[in-house]
Amino acid sequence: MTRRELFKGAVGTAALASLLHGEDAPVAPQFPATAKRVIYLFQSGAPSQMELFDYKPKLSGLRATELPSSVRMGQRLTGMTATQTSFPVAPSLFNFAQHGQSAAWVSELMPHTAGVVDDLCFIKSMNTDQINHDPAVTFCQTGFQLAGRPSIGSWLAYGLGSENKELPAFVVMISQGSGNMSDQPLYDRLWGSGFLPSRYQGVKFRAASDPVLYLSNPPGIDAPLRRRYLDDLAALNDINLREYNDPEISTRISQYEMAYKMQTSVPELTDLSKESESTFNLYGPDSRRPGSFAANCLLARRLAERGVRFIQLFHRGWDQHTNLPKQIQGQAKDTDQASAALIQDLKQRGLLDDTLVVWGGEFGRTVYSQGKLTADDYGRDHHPRCFTIWMAGGGVKRGVTYGETDDFSYNIVRDPVDVHDLHATILRTLGLDHTKLTYKFQGRHFRLTDVKGNIVKAVLA
DSSP states (O other), rough: HHHHHHHHHHHHHHHHHHHOOOOOOOOOOOSOSSSEEEEEEETTTOHHHHTOOOOGGGGGGTTTBBBOOOHTTTTOTTTEEEEETHHHHHBSSSSSEEEEEEEEETTTTOHHHTGGGGGEEEEEEEOOSSSSSSHHHHHHHHSSSSSSSHHHHHHHHHHHOOSOOTTTTTTEEEOEEEEETTTOOOOOGGOOOSOGGGGGGEEEEEESSHHHHHOSSSSSHHHHHHHHHHHHHHHHHHHHHHOOOOHHHHHHHHHHHHHHHHHHHHHHOOTTSSSOHHHHHOOGGGSTTSHHHHHHHHHEEEHOOOTTTEEEEEEOOOOOOOSSSHHHHHHHHHHHHHHHHHHHHHTTTTTTEEEEEEOOOOOOEOOOOOOOSSSSOOOOOEEOOEEEEESSSBOOOOEEEEOOOOOSSSSSOOOOOEEEHHHHHHHHHOOOTTTTOEEEETTTTEEETOOOOOOOOOOOO
């Protein structure tokens, strides 16, 4: 036997595959889980915390004054405002009020969200190291600012699998907001599996007649012929699997089978005709428009009902460098009613208790105006030092606010939470110890939280 034949054989290839591809052995939960699934409503482009949830009444008396250097403290700025000679304070043009028994402050832009605040847990002290969109979104989705790591949904699919064998464990949907129509693009790698086997990557659902590409049978192929074809293809792939022991061959076999099952399950899932009129009224008129954020929220509830582990909704359009007052009204109208409806719908169906819902973007916005500040217009630049998200259900406390920022919503003054902390806390609700959900790749045991992350125990019920 030659050296080449040795490594091509089963023993040599098994050892080599272990070195190259890591261990494909999901980790059992280490704690009692309070959530079975996650719905992540990602607001891409970075919503302004000061216009939505982080009320700063003292700013009204500081309008157009220079942001004090004692507040900026030399923090880095993006190239879009670093050359500005003036940094005028821009108070929000929108009114705030307290709502619910929790007395949470919410902007007039979010009246429906205001109606469910007693089910929400606000975290106002989120922060990140990333100041530009692509690395910040990548960091939020993968725990690392450079592309190539597995996304959070892939980690959960790997760690916990799916409760439904006819649907993927990880589903992604994207909607375009009516605010910034030329917002940052979203790349498929954001729901990719990185170095995990590719069967753990997210499956993107589209608004088109074919929600999943290449799922339908081509012309001239009926279901029995498709079944025979897949059986023969699986037999051929199995020969290669036994010879090379490459995990990607196993993935290929399982994904063909999943696609066959999805030919029946996906059309049933995406057929909203049996939803009641009251449900459409709850989610709003946009819920009848395929591909809208509201329609995707309704589909997210249907996916949760069917045991999909991680459901990721991306909504673009939150990047308001200019024309913020007008654009953010459109974004809020896109998302407010549907987000609140999802909470109410899950709750009335008994699903909220074991479904964790997360709402938030990649960073916050600056208190100072980018460009010219006028009586009715201003913009805001990227601000990584503090931003607001909310969570609901799945074992987090209800009707609470965690963390606090200064009077300028520029720095955190109490209980900071970074992205790794958020990821660690999400994993904890699912019964997973973030330090033990690992995968060996290129000689190192990688994890979603890298070498950091602390569970925010104060927000857990």
